[in-house]
Amino acid sequence: MWDSRIPIGIYARLYASWKRVLREVRIIEGIFRKHGVRRIVEFGCGLGRHGYLLSKRGFDVLLTDIEDRRFGVAKKLPFKRYNLLEGGSIGVFEGGYAVGVITLFRYEDIVRILRNIKSVIGSGIFVFDYNFTPYIDPEKVEVRINGKKYIAILEENKYTQINGGLIYEYRVRVVDENGSTVGVEEASYTIYNKEEILRAIEEDGYMVKEIAWVSWDPLEYIYKPSDEESDSAFIAITPR
Ligand SMILES: C[S@@+](CC[C@H](N)C(=O)[O-])C[C@H]1O[C@@H](n2cnc3c(N)ncnc32)[C@H](O)[C@@H]1O
Incomplete structure (x- = not known):
């Protein structure tokens, strides 16, 4: 469940700084480039800043969300309403990604969502972040x-x-x-352990392509890269 009624400009400053988004975009971009993926779709795009930066970096991006909350420059990008729980056809893509989205759902819905995503990305790659440990949010x-x-x-x-x-x-x-x-x-947010998330991935007939470990800094509200297994990860999966 996610219900934000914070005015969008204030939300952007609190939770979607360009610094945070750029950090995440670099990880996603690295994975897509390694696998020759260029035409991509973002699920649960929110303000659309990730997609905007990726489009600036040469990717062909479609933003999607259950609600259009695009902010500023991201309004220039194509957008389609897409409910991850319902699925549906929105085009043909080589890859997809979602940040801060999979964590909103319980196990059964994660399985459903990954199945829906599979029908959008075909044999492509899906990248998502997940935090496996409790949050220590500032007061x-x-x-x-x-x-x-x-x-x-x-x-x-x-x-x-x-x-x-x-x-x-x-x-x-x-x-x-x-x-x-x-x-x-x-x-x-759900905070499943790694095994549970890997079980959902397996159950939907995906395999893990790679995992980029990061650690979440709740004060700076940003992921920091990590050389070893850590509290959070960007997981790239592809149908088996
Ligand atoms: C925590 S925000 C993350 C936004 C953005 N990806 C980011 O990282 O800044 C979660 C987003 O998921 C979207 N969302 C929630 N339920 C959804 C659903 N069933 N299908 C598609 N998007 C959904 C919300 O509208 C919201 O934009």
Whole structure:
């Protein structure tokens, strides 16, 4: 579940900085280049910044999401509404990717989504990130936009045990300098262990092409590259 009612410009500063997006794009780009993939589709694109940077780097990108939330320059890119849980045909691609998306779903839905993605990418490559360990989110984050201060307050967060991992639920309230609410975001993420995610991949008839390990920095809100197995990964899979 992911429900964000934070105004898009503030959301961009808090959660989708160009620095964060560029880091992730470099990993995705490296994988696609190695395998000669050029025509790609992004699932759950949100603001569309990943796709924008990849298009600047020579990829032919279609952005998709259940809702059109494209922001700024990403509005120049083609977009189609696509619900990962429903699937459907949106074109022919050599590869696809999703960032911050697979973690929104429970095991059965991950299996369903990977199956739907397979019918979009054919024999191509799908890359997604996943965090295998609990998050340690900051209580407060301050940003300044056009001279105005906004504070994102972590109002509630809890973990619940499920088969194969945990569910992390949180609510963040963003207030302005007068303490008035400008937006609230509520979400729940699954935190399955590696074996569970590999089981879903296997169940859908994919094989792992490669894994790029990263570690999540919750304060900087960014992945850092890691030379060894770590808390999170970008996983590239392809149909067997
Ligand atoms: C945490 S945001 C990540 C956005 C962006 N990929 C990023 O990394 O900044 C999750 C995105 O998944 C999208 N989403 C949620 N459920 C979806 C579904 N069933 N099908 C497609 N997209 C979905 C949301 O609309 C949202 O844009």
